[in-house]
Amino acid sequence: xxxxxxxxxxxxxxxxxxxxxxxxxxxxxxxxxxxxxxxxxxxxxxxxxxxxxxxxxxxxxxxxxxxxxxxxxxxxxxxxxxxxxxxxxxxxxxxxxxxxxxxxxxxxxxxxxxxxxxxxxxxxxxxxxxxxxxxxxxxxxxxxxxxxxxxxxxxxxxxxxxxxxxxxxxxxxxxxxxxxxxxxxxxxxxxxxxxxxxxxxxxxxxxxxxxxxxxxxxxxxxxxxxxxxxxxxxxxxxxxxxxxxxxxxxxxxxxxxxxxxxxxxxxxxxxxxxxxxxxxxxxxxxxxxxxxxxxxxxxxxxxxxxxxxxxxxxxxxxxxxxxxxxxxxxxxxxxxxxxxxxxxxxxxxxxxxxxxxxxxxxxxxxxxxxxxxxxxxxxxxxxxxxxxxxxxxxxxxxxxxxxxxxxxxxxxxxxxxxxxxxxxxxxxxxxxxxxxxxxxxxxxxxxxxxxxxxxxxxxxxxxxxxxxxxxxx
Numbered sequence: 001x002x003x004x005x006x007x008x009x010x011x012x013x014x015x016x017x018x019x020x021x022x023x024x025x026x027x028x029x030x031x032x033x034x035x036x037x038x039x040x041x042x043x044x045x046x047x048x049x050x051x052x053x054x055x056x057x058x059x060x061x062x063x064x065x066x067x068x069x070x071x072x073x074x075x076x077x078x079x080x081x082x083x084x085x086x087x088x089x090x091x092x093x094x095x096x097x098x099x100x101x102x103x104x105x106x107x108x109x110x111x112x113x114x115x116x117x118x119x120x121x122x123x124x125x126x127x128x129x130x131x132x133x134x135x136x137x138x139x140x141x142x143x144x145x146x147x148x149x150x151x152x153x154x155x156x157x158x159x160x161x162x163x164x165x166x167x168x169x170x171x172x173x174x175x176x177x178x179x180x181x182x183x184x185x186x187x188x189x190x191x192x193x194x195x196x197x198x199x200x201x202x203x204x205x206x207x208x209x210x211x212x213x214x215x216x217x218x219x220x221x222x223x224x225x226x227x228x229x230x231x232x233x234x235x236x237x238x239x240x241x242x243x244x245x246x247x248x249x250x251x252x253x254x255x256x257x258x259x260x261x262x263x264x265x266x267x268x269x270x271x272x273x274x275x276x277x278x279x280x281x282x283x284x285x286x287x288x289x290x291x292x293x294x295x296x297x298x299x300x301x302x303x304x305x306x307x308x309x310x311x312x313x314x315x316x317x318x319x320x321x322x323x324x325x326x327x328x329x330x331x332x333x334x335x336x337x338x339x340x341x342x343x344x345x346x347x348x349x350x351x352x353x354x355x356x357x358x359x360x361x362x363x364x365x366x367x368x369x370x371x372x373x374x375x376x377x378x379x380x381x382x383x384x385x386x387x388x389x390x391x392x393x394x395x396x397x398x399x400x401x402x403x404x405x406x407x408x409x410x411x412x413x414x415x416x417x418x419x420x421x422x423x424x425x426x427x428x429x430x431x432x433x434x435x436x437x438x439x440x441x442x443x444x445x446x447x448x449x450x451x452x453x454x455x456x457x458x459x460x461x462x463x464x465x466x467x468x469x470x471x472x473x
Contacts, residue, residue, distance in 0.1 A: 103134035148241040155181040174203035210273040210282035230292035236264040251312035297458015352383040366453040378452035381416040392433040415447035437470035
């Protein structure tokens, strides 16, 4: 009898399923995002990164090589005897003739069957063959093993499909995510799984492992993707093993579908792990942010960096992708301005001047009436007012009056030009330029379209109205 003990399981398939070991079939269930196959050992294995265009502050890890598993006979299966990243190191073995009967057809019976198989030390590849034959699983990546608590026993992480579905159906759907160990099934994403229909819910898949919090144990990244008419949104959680169970350790905004979960949410997103700050711990990078609808306008994609802060995984950095669009530069300047400290004000000043003066930038079309020239005029006025505020904050009143002269020359009698005139007329009597912002906002709110097309450049972009011209930070 050929046995390997409880080794890390990375790639398993019957000999006739060679293609499944190197590529994900096209008929993957539509409710689940693309899978990343990761061979797992008792050490953390980072996700293979997706190449994205980010500033120099992000250094993506080098992608691991892709390896083609060896040619197995019809009587052999693929097995990973140790570390098999992307198939490297996979070998052919004869299936273990363990006393394992066929996988049952109901959730309740399946639980008993799986727990008994784990306790009996049945090899994972043998278990998965039976799960595939019964329709509970379809792909190698549906089963992964990893030592979550460093006790020498490898837990089984199982993506299980709803029973009774056709094997080749593009509509087949996952039913639950289970984790099995010494204590039986100690984690289920959905606590109820007897009902064969989950409605509009989708089940998360495991997308990778990494050591993120310094406990020398692997954290598990999962993604529950939801798709609407035009946009698919990833909803990510990071699971940590503690007190005999897995707990989500993300501290973020809850998802719309599951307000009880703290979830990292981003549309059309890719992810990878890397050490962003050099502290020796892996950080979780999520890149995306675009929408699939024309109504969103011209959007700017970005990368969020999520890191361990001592008690939870939190957002620690946002890195904007480079953009050649004028409105994106304006929004970036607004973000810098909102901090109202010296360093950020200097950065905001440079960006506002770029939004006005850089003729190489592209100007987006308005979403309704008007032209691109109308959009650029609105951006110029908004940026010029903010530059005047920065000048006053930095004691450059002469520069502020020069900017007002340009406003009067190029955009006479517009609401924002009048607001700038009002501010400069009164600023010498104020303790702080922001002290007069409430009066300016009240004046602008009585004007017709003070910010013009900046109110709506698509729902994927910020809406700038009268209250945004002279904000009180």
